[in-house]
Amino acid sequence: MGQFVQWLLRIAGGMVVIVVLIVAGVYFLASRSLPQYDKTLSTVGVVAPVEIVRDNANVPHIFGENDQDAFFALGYAHAQDRLWQMMMLRRTAQGRLSEIFGNRTLSIDSLIRRFDFTTLARHSVAAQDARTQAALKAYANGVNTRIDEINQNSLGRGAPELFLFPSAISPWQPADSLAIQKLMALQLSGHLEEEVLRARTSLLLPDEKRLADILPDAPGSGVAALPEYAELVPGNARFAATTPLPDHPLSPFKHRALTGASNAWAAAPNRSASGGTLLANDPHLGLTAPGIWYLARMELANGGVIGATIPGIPAILTGRSNSLGWGLTSGYVDDQDLFIEELNPANPEEYRTPDGFKRFVTRKSIVNIADEAPVTLTLRWTDNGPVLPGAHYSLNTITPEGHVAALGWTALSPRDTSLTAAIALMYAQTVPDAIVAAEDYISPAQNLTLADSNTIALKVVGAVPRRNAAHQSKGRMPSLGWLPENRWQGRMPYMSNPSFVSPKGGIVGNTNNKTVERPFPAHVSFHWGDSQRIQRWTRLMQGRQVHTRDSFIEAQLDTVSFSARALLPLVGADLWFTGETAADGTPERLRQRALTLLADWNGEMNEHMPEPLIYAAWLRALQDRLIQDELGPLSEEYTHVEPLFIERVYRDVDGASVWCDVIQSAPKETCTMMAQLALDDALVWISERYGDQLESLRWGDAHQATHDHTVLGDAPVLRYFVNIRQSTSGGDNTLQRGKTSGTGPDPFQNVHAAGYRGVYDFSDPDSSVFIISTGQSGHFLSRYYDDMAQLWRRGEYVPMSLDPELARAAAVGVTRLLPKE
Structure with missing residues (x-):
């Protein structure tokens, strides 16, 4: 028996040693791909010395003697941190x-x-201006220099994931950057799905009023520039300071509710306590690890530029220079039509x-599939797309x-000069310069918020x-x-795009809300991304006569729901404080609590x-x-x-309360009955999932931000x-x-949020x-993989300085x- 135990101990010990060796080997191979930031590299890609200074947040500050070398260094830095x-x-x-990934993708x-x-990206390379073509080429050379360095020095294939999926890495091409830009346009475009959903819903709801209930138009004339403060507050008042889209984490096809959202606003000097302009921007995209955004600073011929980039695209897409700041929100322009x-x-x-x-214009396209036979597709194009x-x-x-369906979409232009516009913005010095530079921008449509001194x-x-006034569906449904x-x-001519420059009220902003009310075909869009956040934003902006950097931060981090304040009194009007106190342990008592x-x-x-959590579950169950x-x-x-739908029903707009009656049942249900039943549904769900101690519930337990790795996020x-x-x-x-x-099973997980926040004060x-x-690095063994995540969650920020001495x-x-001799 003793000998048997000894052998078991030896086997167990041997297995422990083997496991330790395997873990150590895996760690060694994975750590080989961690970039070394303190080094000197000679390369044929630059014509003069370039420095990439990493500040204490690992933001690269790029200093070169010419702009092409700066773009080269940006490509190199992107590949260092985000190659996978x-x-x-x-x-x-x-x-x-x-x-x-095989058949699943x-x-x-x-x-x-x-x-x-x-193909469209390759054609579009030639459409860029000379400066952008040079930037694209230099950036690609920077990426390829890093790839060559990895291969020559056996640097762990550049990322741990590339050991698990050991495919060859082909050189980066200028067209690759433009193709990624089109991929981002796809993630921010939702009008195609909106058209299909409206068409499908209209087949079930022949009454136009009921279609207007569930797919409501944004009310009002639109909000972009706020009115003059004195007009709102007279006198001397004082103010306090179906077929499911591909379901895979890598899929760029997002549900219409997740196709775009962002905030941006700016204040003129007369609305700023410091006397300088203010600008805040927080673009919203799907949460991943690493996040989509990467911070960078570039010193160009006309000065420094700092802000957020997307790895693969050689441009600071939102940020500032010493004289100009720019922010982006989804424009919701109706730039897709289904034919x-x-x-x-x-x-x-x-x-x-x-x-x-x-x-049809046709072409064969072969899709190679891991471990399976390739599939040949026949691509067909019509005049419409x-x-x-x-x-x-x-x-x-x-x-x-x-019949078949074809898509018309502005992003499918073979002469897409959007990157030319993005790079021109980096060189612009004033608001008028920036507006002129943005004329070359094609897709995805954006609201560009600007501030100079x-x-x-x-x-x-x-x-x-440009659509015909006689268009059958006005672009709202397939035609x-x-x-x-x-x-x-x-x-449409660029000058007809909505524009708000130096408004009398001194504040402009957008939360993806409706910005203009125009008759078709100059309408811009019938579908907008927000009708709720804009209400809270307007109140916060007009609640102060002047603003500061901190008040803009406060607005970015505001968590008060206008929807909750507006809907709860409507939905629960006949439920509050009615009837006798129910016995403990009964559903009625839980509802009263x-x-x-x-x-x-x-x-x-x-x-x-x-x-x-109670509110969110109740409204979800009610709808x-x-x-x-x-x-x-x-x-x-x-x-x-959809808050507007709930409001229409409970205000009985155009007879919308008919939604409360269940068609299949004999009794006539009232909206009060539906509200009570829905609340009971919600409380049953909450009790099963989180327990019935309502007072100890935490919204954050259900509303977890899911920064998940797109490939390894489900791996044991x-x-x-x-x-x-x-x-x-x-x-x-x-x-x-x-x-x-x-x-x-987790409908309240936070999956789409502000991956970047920036606030700029041009008085300082x-x-x-x-x-x-998340963090700058895409390498999960790096300390910069998630070092900003807790700061982001707590609503904290890091400095955004162009002072080179502070970076050093x-x-x-x-x-x-260094140039290679």
């Missing part, structure tokens, strides 16, 4: 994920190939046009037999399709592609409070009850609560190292927006601050790139 992310973005844009590749981003094309019954290779039948398969976007539910402005940039009145007639908590709540979506009988399975497409063991999960405040309709997933530019949601004083490393 760049490779995945490029593969996604090329439709080549299946080469390493085939649907993504298949749809991406239909858009043909790679129903009729096939020739005698020849399915032809489709109807205004001049008769015409052959690429033909999309019926299996995507639920197109088969609205496409008649003998004296002037503020908001300009919608991007191509706006017949062969009718001339439905086809696009070019682009919930209502008591909500009665004293101010609408703050604070992570430590129970009320936000589900209201729409399920009318919409059936289609109700599953309405994943997020590894997920604990690569994912970043945080309890967060905010919600769908707060300025500190944490958009919930809306689906699955070096007091400006910024933050990103706390540098964690300096990389010197």
Whole structure:
């Protein structure tokens, strides 16, 4: 027996040694790819010495003698920290994920190939101006220098993930950057899905009033510039200081509720306590680890520029120089139209046009699949755009037999000069300069918020399709592609894009809200991204006569839900403090406790409070009850609560209270009954998931920010190292927006938020601050992988200085790139 135990101990000890050796070996190989920031490298890519000074937040400050070398160094820095992310973005844009991930990403590749981003990007390289072409080439050389360095020095393939997926890394090309820019346009465009959903819903709701309930138009004339302060406050008042889209973490196809959201606002000197202009911006995208944003500073011929970049794109997309700041929010321009094309019954290779039948432009495309036979796709284009398969976007539910659907989209231009505009912004010195520079911008449409030392402005940039006034659906639903009145007639003139320069009230801003009210076809859009946050923003901006950097930060981090304040009194009007106190342990008593908590709540979506969870679960259950009988399975497409719909129902706008009556039941249900039943539903769900001690609930337990690794996030063991999960405040309709997933067992997870925040004060530019949601590095063994994550969660920032001495004083490393002799 003793000998048996000894052998067991020896075997166990041997296994422990083997495990330790394996772990040590894996760690050694993975750590080889950690970049060394303090070094000197000779390369043929630069013509003069360049320094990349990493400050204590690991933000690279790039100093060179010419601009091409600066762009080279940006490419090198991106590849040092985010090589895997760049490779995945490029593969996604090329439709080549299946080469390493197999059949599970085939649907993504298949749809991406239909858009043909790679071919369009190659054509667009020649459309850029000379300065941008030089920047693209220099940037690509910088990326390739890092790849060559990795290969020559055996630096762990540049990223741990590349050991697990050991595919060859092809050299970076200028077109790759433009293809990634188009990929971002795809993630920020939702009008295609909106058209399909409206068409499907209209088939079930022939009454236009009911369609207007569930897919409401944004009310009002639009908000961009606020009125003069004195006009609001007279006198001497004083103020206190269906077919599901591809379901994979790498999929760029996002649900319509997650296709774009951001905040940006600016104050003129007369509304600033410091006497200088102020600007704040926090663009919202899906949360990942690492985040999409990467901070950088470049010293160019006309001065320094600092802000947020996207690895793979050689431009600071939102940020500031010493004289100009710029911020971005999704413009929600209606730049997508779906066309129903009729096939020739005698020849399915032809489709109807205004001049008769015409052959599709076709091309074969081979998708290679890991461990499986390749798949050959036939790509087809019409005059209106690429033909999309019926299996995507639920197109088969609205496409008649003998027809196909084609997409018109401004991002599919082969002469897309958006990057030329983005780089020109980095050189602009004034607001007028910036507005002129942005004329070349095509897609995705953005609201460009600007501030120089004296002037503020908001300009919608991007191509706006010119439509015929007789268009069948006004671009709101799919239309017949062969009718001339439905086809696009070019682009609206840039000067007609909405513009607000130096408004009388001294403040401009956007929360993806409706900005203008114009008659079709000059309407800009019928579909907007926000009708709620703008209400809270207006109150915060007009609640002070003058603003400071800190008041702008306060607004960015505000978690009060206007929706909660507006809807709870409507929905619960007949439920509060009614009836006798119920016995403990009964559903009635639980409901009374919930209502008591909500009665004293101010609408703050604070992570430590129970009320936000009760409110969110109640409104979610209520909308589900209201729409399920009318919409059936289609109700599953309405994943997020639409506050305007709830308001229309409970105010009985145009008879909208009819939604409260369940069609299939004999009794006539009232809206009060539906509110009570929905609250009971919500409390049952909460009790099963979090327990029935309502007072101890935490919104943050349900509203966790999911910074998940797009490839390793579900891997056993590894997920604990690569994912970043945080309890967060905010919600769908707060300025500190944490958009919930809306689906699955965790419908309130925070999946879409401000991955970057920046606030700039031009009375003292070096007091400006910024933050990103994870860290600069994409390497999960790096201390810079998640070092900013807790700062971001707590609403803290790091300095945004262009002072080179400050960067050098706390540098964690300096990389010197020298010309190779």
